[in-house]
Amino acid sequence: MIKKLNVTDVFQNIQLRDDYMKIKAFILLQFISFLTIAAEPENVLNKRGLSCIANLHATILESSPQDLKIKMALQLSYNFNIDGTGSLVATGSIKNSNTEKYTISRIVFFNYKYIGESGYKITVADIERYNLDDYPKDDLGLYLSLGHKNSVIYIYEIHFGYLFSNAFSPVFICYEK
Amino acid sequence: MMRYLIHNRFYFDTTNGMLWVDHPNVEHSAGVFSLPESAINLLAFLIMNKDKIISREEILGEIWERHDLKASYNNLGNYLYLIRKAFKDLGSDVDVIITHPRIGLQLNTAISVEEIVYSDLSIDELKYSKTKPSRKNKFIYASAFMLFILFLIFIFYYNSLGERYINAKEHEEINSLRINKVKSLKKCNIYTINPGVNTVITDSEILSKIPESNIECNFNKEILYYNEPSLKKNDTTEIKHSLFVICSHDQKTERNRCISEYTIER
Numbered sequence: 001m002i003k004k005l006n007v008t009d010v011f012q013n014i015q016l017r018d019d020y021m022k023i024k025a026f027i028l029l030q031f032i033s034f035l036t037i038a039a040e041p042e043n044v045l046n047k048r049g050l051s052c053i054a055n056l057h058a059t060i061l062e063s064s065p066q067d068l069k070i071k072m073a074l075q076l077s078y079n080f081n082i083d084g085t086g087s088l089v090a091t092g093s094i095k096n097s098n099t100e101k102y103t104i105s106r107i108v109f110f111n112y113k114y115i116g117e118s119g120y121k122i123t124v125a126d127i128e129r130y131n132l133d134d135y136p137k138d139d140l141g142l143y144l145s146l147g148h149k150n151s152v153i154y155i156y157e158i159h160f161g162y163l164f165s166n167a168f169s170p171v172f173i174c175y176e177k
Numbered sequence: 178m179m180r181y182l183i184h185n186r187f188y189f190d191t192t193n194g195m196l197w198v199d200h201p202n203v204e205h206s207a208g209v210f211s212l213p214e215s216a217i218n219l220l221a222f223l224i225m226n227k228d229k230i231i232s233r234e235e236i237l238g239e240i241w242e243r244h245d246l247k248a249s250y251n252n253l254g255n256y257l258y259l260i261r262k263a264f265k266d267l268g269s270d271v272d273v274i275i276t277h278p279r280i281g282l283q284l285n286t287a288i289s290v291e292e293i294v295y296s297d298l299s300i301d302e303l304k305y306s307k308t309k310p311s312r313k314n315k316f317i318y319a320s321a322f323m324l325f326i327l328f329l330i331f332i333f334y335y336n337s338l339g340e341r342y343i344n345a346k347e348h349e350e351i352n353s354l355r356i357n358k359v360k361s362l363k364k365c366n367i368y369t370i371n372p373g374v375n376t377v378i379t380d381s382e383i384l385s386k387i388p389e390s391n392i393e394c395n396f397n398k399e400i401l402y403y404n405e406p407s408l409k410k411n412d413t414t415e416i417k418h419s420l421f422v423i424c425s426h427d428q429k430t431e432r433n434r435c436i437s438e439y440t441i442e443r
Contacts, residue, residue, distance in 0.1 A: 023317055023318070023321050026321055026325070027321060027324065054435070054437060055434075055435065055436045055437065056437050056439060057436065057437070057438045057439070058438075058439045058440070058441075059438075059439070059440045059441070060440075060441050061440070061441070061442040061443070062442075062443055063442075063443070158356060160399040160424050160426075160433050160435075161424060161433055161435055163370075163401075168416065168418060169403065169405060169418035169420065169441075170370055170403055170420050171420065171437070171439050172420070172422070172435075172437035172439060173401065173422045173424060173435040173437050174435075175424065175432065175433045175434060175435050176432065
């Protein structure tokens with residue numbers, strides 16, 4: 001016996017199957033977009049890079065083994081590329097308690113790697129000094145526990161700039177160029 | 178015009194002899210054949226007499242002689258082959274037409290045949306008209322849309338799309354750091370950073386560090402203050418850190434400019 005079908009039912013069944021497929025694809029697309037965009041939200045550097053400037057006046061006071069007082073007045077210009085490379089242009093002066101004063105004018109080339117929780121491991125690749133730079137050492141970052149060999153910098157994006165911190169404390173605010 | 182759904186997969190239209198798979202919209206069909214007129218008549222005749230075995234003589238009379246066409250067993254054999262091949266090429270896994278030796282032909286009783294009844298709309302109108310969604314469908318559409326909106330809101334809030342400006346001026350908590358707004362002095366907003374959950378710096382302490390006369394608060398400024406002793410990990414040497422930052426907002430460039438004063442005592 002030939003069974004009769006209403007053609008609108010036929011269309012609706014096919015349309016319903018298509019609709020379910022579209023909805024499933026739509027939801028899957030949203031989920032993938034969410035994972036892509038929301039993943040690692042704290043990794044601001046690898047996501048879009050960063051170019052910023054910090055004006056830092058730092059005072060380091062050590063009472064042992066001997067009294068030492070170091071004052072730094074530096075302008076730090078950071079460039080973080082999304083590929084994990086970066087550079088720091090440091091200009092200014094450094095003065096120690098022996099009244100020795102040095103001029104700083106150098107570029108530090110480094111690589112960085114995100115290690116989680118806003119932390120980036122810095123590996124210094126090269127340091128270039130300009131003629132004016134007469135500070136003999138490469139350990140500028142060491143005084144700040146920041147940016148020296150294989151150190152970790154924490155970079156937090158706050159509403160008026162980027163807060164750079166070492167493992168112990170915040171050190172300066174870097175504002176976008 | 179008659180249209181049939183054969184074996185739940187194959188559509189057969191007797192007006193134009195189209196035979197296709199799965200979707201009534203021919204443009205999207207997985208495959209389509211156009212049968213010649215005699216093949217159309219033969220298949221339609223077998224469908225109409227689905228429950229009977231029809232002799233070759235009856236078929237020749239009905240399909241050819243009645244239409245003043247030359248009847249021959251060869252012709253019948255050729256068109257049978259054509260129909261069987263069309264179904265096979267469209268992916269049929271069964272013989273649609275069964276030959277009963279010395280008796281006749283019959284449409285395979287194991288396959289279903291359903292006649293599609295047309296509504297008042299023409300086939301083209303049905304193709305392009307939108308059927309009203311059922312209540313279940315509406316619910317699914319609404320849920321998917323709400324989910325999409327929630328995703329957008331979440332992503333926008335989480336990543337601050339656009340200028341990426343985190344407008345958390347009263348309180349920000351990022352990992353273990355908490356940034357609290359202590360006070361506003363004229364156009365200066367003063368914040369503290371508390372590294373530990375239980376550490377609190379009082380208003381009076383912060384205000385004693387920022388004599389109002391030394392800072393011009395007639396223009397927008399953000400002032401950040403941090404003063405926290407901490408112990409080094411490997412020994413008991415106490416180290417004091419303090420940070421004092423003044424950021425002023427340049428109206429022309431709409432950018433901040435900050436000066437950070439950092440002191441470490443060990």
